[in-house]
Amino acid sequence: MSTAFRPQGLGPDQLLQAFEQLRAQFEQKVGRRAGRGDVRAAVLALLAEEPKHGYQIIRDIEERSGGAWKPSAGSVYPTLQLLTDEGLVSSEESGGRKTYALTAAGREVADAEGATAWTGATADESETSRTALPKAGIELAQAAAQLGRTGSPEQVREGVAVLEDARRKLYAILAQG
Numbered sequence: 001m002s003t004a005f006r007p008q009g010l011g012p013d014q015l016l017q018a019f020e021q022l023r024a025q026f027e028q029k030v031g032r033r034a035g036r037g038d039v040r041a042a043v044l045a046l047l048a049e050e051p052k053h054g055y056q057i058i059r060d061i062e063e064r065s066g067g068a069w070k071p072s073a074g075s076v077y078p079t080l081q082l083l084t085d086e087g088l089v090s091s092e093e094s095g096g097r098k099t100y101a102l103t104a105a106g107r108e109v110a111d112a113e114g115a116t117a118w119t120g121a122t123a124d125e126s127e128t129s130r131t132a133l134p135k136a137g138i139e140l141a142q143a144a145a146q147l148g149r150t151g152s153p154e155q156v157r158e159g160v161a162v163l164e165d166a167r168r169k170l171y172a173i174l175a176q177g
Contacts, residue, residue: 039071039079044102044110047089051101054080140166 042061046052052060054076062070080100083089088106091098102110140163147159 039075040083041113042071043076043079043083043100044088044106044113047100047102048107048110051092051099053097053099057100 043057046057046060054073057080058071058073058076080089080091083106084091084100088103088109089100090103091100093099144159144163148156151159
């Protein structure tokens with residue numbers, strides 16, 4: 001096997017293991033983490049449509065973002081409490097659940113802030129490209145590690161040529177923009 005295929009002297013098994021660890025770390029980090037303002041704007045936008053309970057808000061945010069953003073109860077419920085304290089939201093207990101609705105002041109704020117709630121929260125083209133390229137790179141590295149582990153010397157040489165060509169093509173894409 002070519003040493004060009006073994007960064008820092010790693011053997012094929014160690015290389016595959018390193019790629020698996022990298023893939024696992026990447027998969028844990030994929031997805032969108034929202035700031036407090038994002039949760040606030042999303043809650044206001046959803047309550048502007050109709051009263052909802054907390055888990056409906058969480059589910060609706062996830063659905064509207066195409067699964068790219070699912071806020072935790074630990075971010076939604078404190079936001080609801082803060083909005084209640086600010087007089088923007090009222091709550092009513094019904095059937096063992098607290099349902100939240102906008103007040104008149106909350107409706108004014110929702111009209112002003114709610115339009116920005118979904119900006120960047122959907123799995124749109126920019127979000128997809130941010131996550132798709134690293135994922136594709138990891139999958140390519142896994143295939144390369146497998147080839148290095150099980151391929152013949154000729155197959156490894158072919159693989160190295162393909163990877164070098166891919167690298168050149170990626171830099172050519174960058175040079176276009």
